[in-house]
Amino acid sequence: MHIPATGPAAPWPKASPNVSLNIIITHEYFIKTLGIVITWIVAWVLVRYLSRWIQAFDKYIEEVDIDTRELSTLDRLLDYAVVTVAAVISAYILGLTEALYSLLTAAGVIGIMLGFAIKDVAANFISGIIILIDQSFVVGDSIEIGEYGGIVQKISLRSTDIATWDGPVVSIPNSTMATEAVINYSINPTRRIDVTFSIAYEEDINNALDAVRTIVEAEKRWLPDKGINVYVSDVREYAIDVRTLFHVPAADWFSVLMDFRLAVLGEFQRREVELAVPVRKTVYVGEIPRTAGGPQPGGVKE
Structure with a gap:
């Protein structure tokens, strides 16, 4: 092979x-x-x-x-x-x-x-987006910014419209809304009433304190869990100041404030508690200026 x-x-x-x-x-x-x-x-x-x-x-x-x-x-x-x-x-x-x-x-x-x-336009536009995302305030909120206060009527990408308490609508650039301090009265469900009454010196201060406390306790919109503070806040030259603090629902704040003031004034009248009235004293040194009755000796004229 x-x-x-x-x-x-x-x-x-x-x-x-x-x-x-x-x-x-x-x-x-x-x-x-x-x-x-x-x-x-x-x-x-x-x-x-x-x-x-x-x-x-x-x-x-x-x-x-x-x-x-x-x-x-x-x-x-x-x-x-x-x-x-x-x-x-x-x-x-x-x-x-x-x-x-x-x-x-x-x-x-x-x-x-x-x-x-276009820096101002861009700043307003970007601030508008931030406001929409952050939602620190929304349409319908009661807010205050600078010298303006009222109800938020509209939020756009360039400005925010606020219906002021007096009626006119003011349009504020969003760059201002995003950088300045904004007070929002609608975020918290409650709001504090803070009112001070000036009582005359000769009045019974305990009677005045009791009158104010009675009106607060009779107010149906008052929130008892928040408590009441009625106290003497200051003693001045011609008056004693009585300060009152209590909480009500935020939506009823303005109406309660007006009703409370009227009710306290009515209770003071019923209890014959007089409010303090400023008194001005003019002191003349020497001869008082001539009047229809002729010269008068120096003294005090009230």
């Missing part, structure tokens, strides 16, 4: 360098393309559904009524921001770093110029 001679095994064909390079390049392009596609898919979803999410947020915050035009403006601004971010990410993925840096530099310069031009 003849066995043919065998030589060394033939080597496996080596991969061409060009083929390996093509594979790497193809893989890199695939990753970049996938990243860009995902970026713009996310951007498309955000642009498509942002308006719905904003409307849902507006409905969720029932106490705040955002104008339809303001919702549309906010939606457009957010859409522009999403597209801009997507474009920057795409440029970064493609390796356009130099162009990206130039673009960002130019955008920064333009942004600074626009910022100086």
Whole structure:
């Protein structure tokens, strides 16, 4: 049997360098393309559904009524921001770093110029968003800010309208509402009545204290769990001050205050307790100014 001679095994064909390079390049392009596609898919979803999410947020915050035009403006601004971010990410993925840096530099310069031009509008707009999210006050609340006080009538993205106690409506920029101290009388369910009566010196102070306490205890809107404080708060030149502190529901504060003052005055009249009246004394040194009766000796004129 003849066995043919065998030589060394033939080597496996080596991969061409060009083929390996093509594979790497193809893989890199695939990753970049996938990243860009995902970026713009996310951007498309955000642009498509942002308006719905904003409307849902507006409905969720029932106490705040955002104008339809303001919702549309906010939606457009957010859409522009999403597209801009997507474009920057795409440029970064493609390796356009130099162009990206130039673009960002130019955008920064333009942004600074626009910022100086519309800083007040932007501040009001951003403050409006913060107010809507924070909800430190809502429509219908009784608030006081600076020299203005009244009922919150409307909260927009640029300003807040307050119907003042006198009737006129004042529109205050949201940047002011967000930075200055706002007193909200509607957050707490109760509010304190604080009234001081000035009693004449010759009156029976215990009788006056009892009269005030009797009126408070007869008030049906008074909250007994908060207690009553009726005490002498000051002794002045011509009067003794009686201070009264008690709590009532916040919604009834103004009406209770008016009714309480009238009731105390009526009780004082019934008990013959006189309120203090300021008395001015004029002291003349020497001769009193001439009157119809002629000169008179110096003295005291009340």
